[in-house]
Amino acid sequence: MLQELTIKDFAIIQDLNLSFNRGMTVLTGETGAGKSIIIDAVGLLAGGRGSSEFIRHGATKCVLEALFSLEGNSTTYKLLKDYDIDSEEDSVIIQRDIHRSGKNVCRINGRLVTIATLRLIGESIIDIHGQNEHQELMNPERHLNMLDHFGDQKLIQLKKNYQETYADYKKVKKAYDKWQNGEQALAQRLDMLQYQTNEIEIAELLDGEEEELLEEKNLLANYQKIMSALSISYDTLQGDEVNGIDLIGNAMTEMSSLEEIDEKYKVLSEAISSSYFQLQEAASDILREMDQTAYDEDRLNEIEKRLESIKQLKRKYGDSITEIKAYYEKIAAELNQIMNRENHLTNMTKELSHLSKELIKRGSELSEKRRVVAKKIEQAIHEQLKELYMEKVVFEVQFFKPIQDFASENAHESGFDDVEFYIATNMGEPLKPLARVASGGELSRMMLAMKTIFSKSQGITSIIFDEVDTGVSGRVAQAIANKIYMVAVHSQVLCITHLPQVAAMADNHLYISKSVENDRTKTHVNSLVSLEKIEEIARMLAGTEITKLTLEHAKELTVLAETEKQRQKQLS
Structure with missing residues (x-):
């Protein structure tokens, strides 16, 4: 539902802020005041085609912004999620800036989006229908989806079952085609996999090997430094001449003679004694390290060569030995499949045949249900058309492919059906595609009949009618007014009208x-209360001069309208 709309420097509108409510809102007023401009602004926020010509004279850009409440619109929720746009507050803020340079900046909930994304999400919230704007109903590609929306839970489940099978079928079919048609590619792949598996096998990689080699290399590369430090340390601790251990031994002897004198000397003596024996043990360890440490240049070269081989394998097959081995397991399995290609193809053929039969079965069940739903739609729309004084109009949902002709190669994500709405507006005329019917009063009524049927199921929260009542009057005008209100029972409706019956x-x-x-021209918008509304309806009835009789007529229209509105609310 459209809640707030802000327009700045757009056409003749300098700065306008509007709040909208539920139900049916009409916009009336003098010609050229800006009624259609307001609808144009909403249309641009729904992804309509923008132009720098929309910018008010003297301004560098125009800014359009609207707040919509989603009200459980699952289609919009899904689209926002698909495009990673936050919608935690169950609302959508759309902003669009059009610059004099031609640049368009579009944001949804503060996130920059393309015009295509704006249009996709905008059309799920707003449906604008004018005399020459047909949108969903006039787009044959959307008819199948609309038919499905009109269906019950059984149809939804049948479609879900079909789509799950379709996804499995497409996956297997893609793999099968790759194996069946890519002889040269498979031969090249076989050569490459054989080379790669052979190269990894020959390397005989061991877990943890690289770390151990690096540690050994580090020792060999620092041999001189290690030996120098060990030698100096040993000479310092236990050299031939004066050394640290002998000196500490002297201190230990002297302190031991004081142990009986006082406890504190005993503690010091024990500490020195402990250090003496620890240093003796350390000197022995250093000597053993000196005897065991040897420089082997051949071993160093061997280690460096092995590390380089591992490095080359890592560059090709993974960042570690663990990853290389995992890659090996993967390509070995693929190599086995290619080596046993005929068996693999036989298994895939069986699986594809099974999925094909299941796909046709589920697609047929879905199509049968759709044809039942189509009859219900036809009946419902004919009832609506009768109330719009179009009882001779014939509406039909045409399926272009009989169920017995379904073949898996013709399947698409929504099933096997190709569907389009057809109508005949006059008795004796052949049925023609709805998308090709000329605009005018008849088309307006046809659109309203279909909007009444589909507004409950389309999920669109705001529907806009831009002068769809052109070319009608009298009882037809009242019938149109009733239908527009019926749509407003389920969706917010904004309507530009010149008909007093609709305004009432x-x-x-x-x-x-x-x-x-x-x-400079400035646009004003006033929300009319009871008496003001009656005066405006009287103006629409009479033109410039409003008489007492006209006011009485206007008052009568509003009373009759309230009665009709209560009746429709009870029916819904």
């Missing part, structure tokens, strides 16, 4: 006017 049915009435200030 509104829950909210916005009057658009304009004035000239400082030689």
